[in-house]
Amino acid sequence: MKTMKVPEATISRLTIYSRFLEQADAKGILTVSSTDIAKNVGVTPAQVRKDLAYFGEFGTRGIGYTVKDLLKHIRKILGLTKIWNVALIGAGNLGRALAHYKGFAKRGFEIKAIFDVDPSKIGSKIGNINVYSMDELNEKVKELDLRLGIIAVPAVAAQEAAWALVKAGIKGIINFAPRSIIVDENVILRRVDLAAELEVLTYNLQECKIDA
16 A cells, blocks of 8 residues: 655644644643644644644544644654653764753753763763763663764764764764765754755845845
C-alpha cells in the first residue's frame, strides 16, 4: 500500500499548532475550531484541516477539537511523548546560549552533555551540564543514551563535528554553523542559519519598498 508523504511544511505548522494549543490549555479553554487555530497562527482554516487530515480525524463537526486531546495527538505525532537526550558540540558563546535555553527541556529535549576540543573548557560545566572532550563522544553517546546532536562550532570545524556525531551513532543533527555540511543518507540533518534568515528579511523589505 502506498503511504502518503506528509509535506515538511505541514510538520512545521504542527509545531506551531501545538504551541497555540498549549497556551489555550493553560487558559482553561476546552475546545477550539479550525478557525480559532487559523486565526491565532496565521493560516487558513482549510489549511489547518488539511494538515490534520494527514494523520486522521480528530474533531467533531459543529463542535471543533478538544484542546487536550488534539494537543496529545500532535505531541505524539511529533515524537514529544518521550525525552530526547541531546549532545551539544561546541562550548563557545552559541553553545553556552543553547545550553542555558530552558525551552528545550519544556519540549522534551534535554542537553545531557557538551563536547569541545578546547582544553580550558573540558572538565568544566555550563549550568549543570558537563563539558567533555570530543574524544569521549562515542563513550558518552552510549552511556547517556544521546539520540540527537546540535552543532554549534565555527564553520571550519562543522563538517568534522558532523562526522564525529555520525560515527558515534547519532541519527538526527541540527547544524547552527554557517556552512553546508554532508552526512550519511540515513542521518537526518537540519540547518539553522540565522544570517541567511536575516538576508531573506532584507530582500523582502527591499522588494516591498519598506523603509528600512
